[in-house]
Amino acid sequence: MTSASPGPRPPAGAAAPDHDPTAGRFSEVADGVHAYVQPDGGWCLNNAGLLVADGECLLIDTVATEARARRLREHVLSLAGRPPRWVVNTHFHGDHTFGNFVFPEALVVGHERAREEAAAAGTHLTGLWPDVCWGDLEIVVPGVTYRDRMTLHVGARQARLLHPGPAHTTGDTAVWLPEQRVVFAGDLVMSGVTPFCPMGSVSGSIEALARLRALDAVTVVPGHGPVGGPELLDVNEAYLRRLQRLAADGIAAGLTPLQTVREAGPGPYADLLDAERLVPNLHRAYAEALGAAPGDPLDIPALFREMAAHHGGLPLCRA
16 A cells, blocks of 8 residues: 655645635524534534524534634524524534634533533644634633533424543534434534544544434534535444554554554545544554553644644644
8 A cells, every 4th residue: 555645735824725714604404403614624614503493592513713703603693683592512622612702691511521621722722723813712611511411492492412422522512403303413523524533532433423323313414514414424434444444454564553544545535624634543543452442542732743744734724
């Protein structure tokens, strides 16, 4: 096997030529259910969601920068006619949480681990891409937490919060709307974008996908990339199972994760955005193959540096 060439890379921290903080748009995916998609879904360009019912609304995730968050607020007020009563964070990463502070009327809800992780991380993400215009951020962590599952009542409708165990992170939440058969998966699911699980678990991510599949959702809103259906679960699972095979083969051959990445390359997933994530993902797969428990901490800054070195520069952040 040969490694894929990384090709030319932009300068570290550079913004894309088509950077546009106003590009995100809501689209109605079911009655009263709206998905907010920020193209192209790469680093820090996440999705959000809105449930509107009986004069109330619930927002699922916010966005990475102050400018994007204020634009998201404008869209929410236009659609719902009022601020959200709740903001649910699907996990702690800043692209999904930094905008919490522009919704001061809302109660922020998340998994108990997401609260701990958000408080510990603070604005660390901004230091990875210092040239991004993050704005004047204020960290707001979940004020209400849960452990396994929780139901929020939005008017007469239900939003069921489900924690699958360590997967993308150790504090993930999927938001299941049973009446509309829509699941907001957060970064448990990506669409056209490479999965990312070094802060969670490869095996746990596969188990999380099985739990999502059992919901029998018609519509799957991923954490990044276009809205889809159950087929998104299949693509993500196939990628994760390849990680496990690569780790087993690499360990058997006496190779390090980086050596295995160089030998294998992205393979059938070369067209996914942010394919460089294979490096830290494979470290997680190695750790689990060698006996680490799902969610056991890895040296994420070191893995990010190794990923950037292999990539030929810092990955592009369009936030």
